[in-house]
Amino acid sequence: MICFFYILLTIFGLILADPPKLDEIKSSRTINNGSKFSILCTILTGTKPFQFEWRFNDELLPNPSTDYRIDSIDDEQSLFIIPHVKPINSGQYSCIVRNDYGYDRQSTRLMVTGLHFHLPTMCGAYLHYLKIY
Template sequence: MIQINSLTLVIIHIVLLTCSNTINCQNAPKAGQISLLSKPKEGGTASFACTAEIGDRPLNFKWSRDGEVVMKTETIRIEQLTRDSSLLVIDPISAKHNGNYSCVISNNYGQDSTSILIGIEGSPNWIEQPNDLKVKYGQLIDVKCLVSGYPKPKVQWKKLTGSIWTEMESISYEIDNSGQHLKIYNSTRNNQGRYGCSVSNGIQPDLWTEFSITIEGIC
């Protein structure tokens, strides 16, 4: 006859309790690091594999970018690589696809996620260009020169003085931390003229645009 001492009974009790708390000892997924199957290069094909290290099947995979669900498009496709992995393919990939990509793996017992930051180098692109402005004397001048690109583009605001473009000083004007938003308070005669917005990030081509500011009601 098998004898079971008190210590053995305690161990058995702990094991049974643990299994009960984890739904009969079933395995929730554990996500491994996202694998880069091909190096991302502007205009090329980039493939990313998300694999579950453990986890009871069936497994569900969901990709997101900066918190938004990744949807299939002409340039993006999602494939079931194996029963334990999912493949995200971007073809062609460009700087507009940059962001923090996450893969969430789930089953009936839980979920886990893993992320990768994608940064494709590319020349700056316009999001919003400034247009010619007409404002009344003393009003606020509010101009945006919005761009995208990686590395992050540097924006320089310039004003035409005679025949020379000179960089504007933030002492006289308010420029936000991104450098893409210019404000001039209590506009005067001195603020009238021709302005320019220069954008670069070390990758050609650079961007340049010009616009005029007209002050109406000058006495």
């Protein structure tokens, strides 16, 4: 009898258990150099608990970092922010969420446009050209 209830609970538990499903995010974004870039990753459905991870060009992004911020808004949302993008930040960003029953992934490709000047290098080259350096 106990075995029957265990099987019933297992089956019932599997029926109620869902893998996570993420809200779609825009597939590509173009942002000017120095601008703020953010992605909100939101779970639409699924069985808790969830684990979020963020990836850049399929490499796991460590948290914390001085270059970006990852904030958990609640159990079902994670926010990724780069306060001031640079050309080196161009690439694919992915939010992956997992639970005991599966995972889902949403990605966006970031293209950073605009010029990026490194003033000390430019000044040094100019001074060298003028033979002042």
